[in-house]
Amino acid sequence: MKKNCLTIIATLWLASLCVSTAMGAAASWIRINQLGYLPRGIKVAVWATKGAAVPATFQLVDSASNKTVFTGSTGKPFGRYGxxxxxxxxxxxxxxxxxxFYLKAGEVxxxxxxxxxNxxxxxxxxxxxxxxQQRSLFNPFLKDSCHTHDGYTLYGPMPDSTHLDVAGGWHDASDYLQYSTTSANATYHLLAAYRDFPQVxxxxxxxxxxxGGNHVPDILDxxxxxLDWLLKMHPRDNWMFNQIADDRDHNGMRLPKEDPFYGRGFERPVYFCSGQPQVRGKFMNQTTGVASTAGKFSxxxxxxxxxxxxxxxxxxxTLRQKALTAYDMGRKQPGVCQTASVKSPYIYAEDNWVDDMELAAASLYRLNGKDDYRQQALxxxxxxxxxxxxxxxTAHHYQWYPFINLGHYELARQLKGPSRQTITGYYQTGIDKVWQQAKNNAFYRYIPFIWCSNNLTTAFAVQCYWYRQLTGSNEYAALEQANFDWLFGCNPWGTSMVYGLPAHGDTPEDPHSAFSHLGHYPVDGALVDxxxxxxxxxNLIGIQLSKPDAYTEFQSDLAVYHDDFGDYSTNEPTxxxxxxxxxxxxAMDQEGRNHNNAVSGNNAAYTYAAGAVIRGDTTRKTLTLVFTGDEFADGGQVIRRVLKQQKVPAAFFLTGKFYANPAFRPLVKQLKADGHYLGPHSDQHPLYxxxxxxxxxxITHAAFEKDLAANYRKMQVLGITKNAAPYFLPPYxxxxxxxxxxxxxxxxxxVNFTPGTRSNADYTTPAMKGYRSSAEIYQSVLQYADTRPAGLNGFMLLLHIGTDPARTDKFYNRLDELITDLxxxxxxxISLGQLLH
Structure with missing residues (x-):
């Protein structure tokens, strides 16, 4: 939770987050999705009060003008909640x-x-x-290695304590246990995200x-x-392991390292998928088979x-072969494979497995087309x-994991007609069970407040999304959006449940995480429980808040949430x-892109980053050359000649200093006469x-406006009007x-350049740490074109019109060769105007 009052006073945006003006004598609030809303999407906030009076109307107000742009009815009151x-x-x-914008209801x-x-x-x-940040073995956040000795086997066909190299993977949460079930599920979600939304x-x-990019999308890396770790956990056709370490890990909060808690130096135990109950303190878990884990692997x-x-x-x-052998293990040993615990009663007590095998069977049908797999999936x-x-x-902890039947979606994608309707009908039945209860409260909430309720919320929103995609029905769109909104602030506590997202919002600051608590490192992007x-x-064991509860007035007999590292039940990332x-x-990012395409009236799929267009239509093999300039113009005549000979239009974003330099003015006039786009790059090239x-x-807003206006004045002197230059590329x-x-x-x-190649490093000098030679830059561009699914489609490929004399290896001397090869x-x-229209 953002609580620094000096910052709040200094920043209007943050100040707005703390507004909760009394309506009459009772405190009232308006809860919103702090990330924002799509123009053509469902947009709902929740008004709540500790009083009784409900305003009849509310207003949507433009933040810049403070003018009301929309007035709506508050509708029927929903009554008490939390x-x-x-x-x-x-x-x-x-x-x-x-x-x-902001919303206003009464005085709130x-x-x-x-x-x-976007x-x-x-x-x-x-x-x-x-x-x-959760990586084990080599941890790139810490730039160090951990848990390199994993591990020694238990419950397997080999002698207990046999060493097996299973180092790698991800730590499960803010402890350092590692589970095959959660890791395989996470891996599948990452792969599916890339499959379904590669442009994102x-x-x-x-x-x-x-x-440092490697020409592979980060999501695929x-x-x-x-996948690498899962392969280690399924080393032979009939061997599979379920977890590394156990609750002896909970021996105090620490940054990841080599843990000597298990009696064999730095080795940690690796539990074999035996299909039989395994140790759980004074009890045994209720394992009945292997299929719940094997299906996820497959x-x-x-x-x-x-x-x-x-x-x-x-x-x-190798993956293909392992998919088949893992599935075969699941077929031979149906049932659930629960996790093991030594000291405490808390485990992942998964009780279902046919959903995992359904997903595996449907995935294998897609892999080889054998009808047996489809029938098994059905x-x-x-x-x-x-x-x-x-x-x-209610439900037990991870009882119905992974909280959503992913197999229904994979299977339905392969079916048509009545067969698809049968599977989507299963989704609808589950969604409707939630809806019949959720529609009775203002938050449209009926997700059990059990451990990891945010995981359930996310999974349910995805199920609603998949149902909408498969059927084209918007029947549950409002319910889907409400669950998404809940995660980002439209909840009783008014906080996002994701660390650092959005940056300007009320988000977790003190999660149950050693990274943040001991190392004072941000756990960016972490979804808390x-x-x-x-x-x-x-009734939980060992919870003690470390400071006064900042959300005291929003706790209730229904549910609690604490932004406090002492509460592992509500504020631990997973x-x-x-x-x-x-x-x-x-999926939501793609929704925005689709909306933008519909509004633009063509098929251009623009890519945005932080509000700037960074790429055009990725379905066409078109790109635009973009040049920036401030102090240097030594490449200007070479670039102009090559563009003219190759008949290539380009865009030049130049600072006010560049436009005003008498030595550069003839070049600017020539580029203008050649028909190239000439735009602003700031006046004095400040770092924003x-x-x-x-x-x-x-920089302040006033200073930004003043500097940008000065840039345009110097352009105007050379006959370049603001109307002719509507695109702005920021300094640096x-x-x-x-x-x-x-x-x-x-x-x-x-606008900004399209990232992925090293073209923007053509300004670097040998003395710089990030120096790139022209040969490296050239190769990076061609490699990106050859290895990425969409290649350079829609690219704004950025180069510099001139560079420091200390760089003698001038990349613009290879421009003619680059254009020819591409x-x-x-x-x-094509021109910038063509790329962005």
Whole structure:
């Protein structure tokens, strides 16, 4: 929770988050999705009070002008919920214009929020940060290794304490246990997110998780990290392991390292999938088979094969074989494979397995087309039509994991007509069980407040989304959106449940995590467990809050949530829940892109990042060359000559200093006469925001406007009007959402280069740490064109019009060769205006 009052006073955005003005004598609040809303999507906030009076109307107010743009009825009161005596839904879905707004009902104001097609852009990649931070073996966040000695076997056909190399994978939560079930589920979600929404993800990290793109989407790198570990946990056709370590791990909070808690040095125990009950303190777990784990392995391997077969045939071949052997283990040993615990009563007590085998069978049918697999998938689907927790008010911890029947979606995608309707009908039945209860409260909430309630919320929102995609029905769209909104602030506590998202919002600050508590490191993108029933909270072992409860007035007899590291039940991040959220955020990002396409009236699928367009239509082999300039113009005449000879239009974003330089003016006039786009790049080339903390602005709105206006005045002197230059590329190519908002307010569209190649490093000098030679840059561009699914389609490929004399290896001398090679590959160079229209 953001609580620094000095910051709140200094920042209007943050100030708006703390507004809860009394209506009459009773405190009232308006809860919103702090990430924002899509223009054509469902847009609902919840008004709540500790009093009784309900305002008849509410207003949507433009934040810039403070003018009311929409007035709506609060509708029927929904009555008591949690800490509130009265609640109402504020529906402003009919308002479809973009901008920054706040809601007002009576005297109560909501925080500011945005309505735009790109409000969810970049969120999935942000959340992916937490997955990298959870890596075991080499941890790229700490730039160090941990748990390198895993591990020694238990319950297997080999002698106990046999060493087996299973180092790798992800830590499960803020402890350092590792479970095959959660890891396989997380891996599948990451792979599915890439399969379904490939345009959403960027490439800023290498395969080892360190910064620096490798021409592979980061989501695929992370999924492969999971696949690599799963392969180790299924080393032979009839060997499979279920977990590394156990609750002896809970020996105090610490950063990941080599843990000597298990009696064999730094080795940790590796539990074999025996299909038989295993140790659980004074008790045994209730394992009955292997299929719940084997099915998850098989489906992850099968989808991995499908996505990697054209990229790494040998690796994909291994995945294919392991998908088959894992499924065979599940067929031979049906039943559930529960986790083991030594000291405490808490385990992942999974009680269902046919959903996992259904997903595996459907995935294998997609892999090889054998009808037996499809029939087996249909048989499994009929055995568990509805995930058992749906419509219930409670369940055991991870009892019905993974909280959603992924097999129904995979199977229904392959079917048509009545067969598909049967499977989607299963989804509808489960959704409707929730809806019949949820429709009676203003938050549309009927998810059990058990441990990891946020995981259930995410899974349920995905199920609603899949039902909508499979059927085209919007019957449950409002319920789907309400569950998504809940995760980002439209809940009784008014807080996002994701660390650092959105950056300006009320989000967890003190999660139950050693990274944040001991290391004071951000756990960016982590989805915390979420609220639990108050009676559960009161009966848990070892919970003690470390400070006064900032959400005291929003706790109730129904449920509690604490932003306090002492509460492991509501505020501990989980790896698998975060992976599921990555899929959901990618889906929502794609929704915005689809909406934008519909509004634009063509098929262009623009890519946004923090409010700027960074890529055009990825379905066409077209791209635009973009050049920036400030101090240097030594390449100007070479570039102009090549563009003229190759008949290639380009865009030049130049600073006011550049336009005003007498030595550069003849070149500017020539470029203008040649028909190239000439646009602004700021006047004095200031740095807008901190390099390390992008949210931190280094410029005021007034200074931004003054500098940009000066840029345009110097352009006007050379005959370049603002109307002819509506696109603005920020200095240093570095900006944030606020800069994008200010740009829109100025009547302009912020653009930036398309990341992924090293072209923008053509300014670097040998003395710089990030120096890249022209040969490296050239190769990176061609490699990206050859290895990525969409290649350079829609690219804004950025170069510099001039560079420091210390760089003698001038990349612009290879421009003619680059254009020729790309033309040979079928690419067509178009103007910026063509790319973005």
């Amino acid at each position: 800490p509130f005596n009265e609640t109402a839904r504020l529906d402003f879905s009919s308002w479809k214009k973009t901008g920054t 104001r909501s925080p500011y929020f945005r309505i735009a097609d 409000v969810y852009a970049g969120a999935a990649d942000f959340t992916l940060r937490y997955m990298r 993800f960027g490439d800023r990290y290498a395969a080892n998780g360190l910064e 992370e999924a492969r990290w999971g 489906s992850a391997f099968a989808l991995g094969y499908d996505l990697l077969k054209d990229k790494d045939a040998a690796y994909a071949g 048989d499994y689907a009929a055995q568990e039509k509805v995930t058992p927790w749906l419509g219930k008010d 979420g609220p639990v029933y108050t009676n559960i909270y009161k 790896m698998d829940g975060t992976a599921s959220l990555i899929y959901l955020l990618a 925001c901190d390099w390390q903390k992008r949210d931190s602005l280094l 190519e570095w900006y944030n959402d606020t800069i994008a908002q200010w740009t829109r307010a100025a009547g302009l569209q912020l 033309k040979k590959k079928g690419y067509r160079f």
